[in-house]
Structure formats: C-alpha cells, structure tokens
Amino acid sequence: MLNILQKYSESETLEWGYYKLQKDGKWGIIDHKGNICMPYEYDEIQYDWVDSMDEINVVVRKGEKWGLFVIGFNNELVLPCEYDDVAVAFNTESQWIDVKKGGKWGRFQK
Numbered sequence: 001m002l003n004i005l006q007k008y009s010e011s012e013t014l015e016w017g018y019y020k021l022q023k024d025g026k027w028g029i030i031d032h033k034g035n036i037c038m039p040y041e042y043d044e045i046q047y048d049w050v051d052s053m054d055e056i057n058v059v060v061r062k063g064e065k066w067g068l069f070v071i072g073f074n075n076e077l078v079l080p081c082e083y084d085d086v087a088v089a090f091n092t093e094s095q096w097i098d099v100k101k102g103g104k105w106g107r108f109q110k
Helices: none
Strands: 010-013 018-023 026-031 036-042 044-052 055-062 065-071 076-083 085-090 095-101 104-109
Touching: 018 036, 026 044, 036 044, 036 055, 036 065, 055 076, 055 085, 065 085, 076 085, 076 095
Parallel strands: none
Antiparallel strands: 010 018, 018 026, 026 036, 044 055, 055 065, 065 076, 085 095, 095 104
C-alpha cells in the first residue's frame, strides 16, 4: 500500500482501510486494495462519518458547489454538487442531510 500512496501529492488515512488521495489537483478515495471507490474529480472532500462498516459519507465540492458521495456497496454520488452548503447530522435513531441552495435550507432524511 505504501507504494500506491507514494504516487500521490497528498494522502490521508480514513477509517476501515480507506485513503483520501489527491491526483492532478483533484481528490478521490481508494480502498486498502488500491481500488478506486470515489473518482479523482473533486476540489475538496470532507470525510464526514462512518454510518457503519458498510458505508462512509463524504461531503464533496466541485467548484463552489457541494454534494454528498457515499462509499459503500454502490459507491455513488447521492446528492449532486449543486448546493451552496451541505451539513450531515445524525443521532442514534436517524440521520439527515441539511442542504442550502439559493439562500434556503432543506433537509433530506436518510
């Protein structure tokens, strides 16, 4: 794994064997085997929380807009980068994502 990490300009170890890496000025995430879980296309990524061992939520930015990428079984962008702000919150019973667009806030229940 060290050989893989040395190819990138910046890296950060996340939980459960995932790595946040920068390639050509863009951020992505790989797993412990070197498989790309989140493509290198984001200007900024904020590792938010581990929902379980099966799912990691990552707030992502492209340009000036924010979205949410979920690393798990499908590794997918669940909220496109079209929001002015994205805030993830949870308690023991539920999880939600607050989004701001055009000066107004909304909430997605997860």
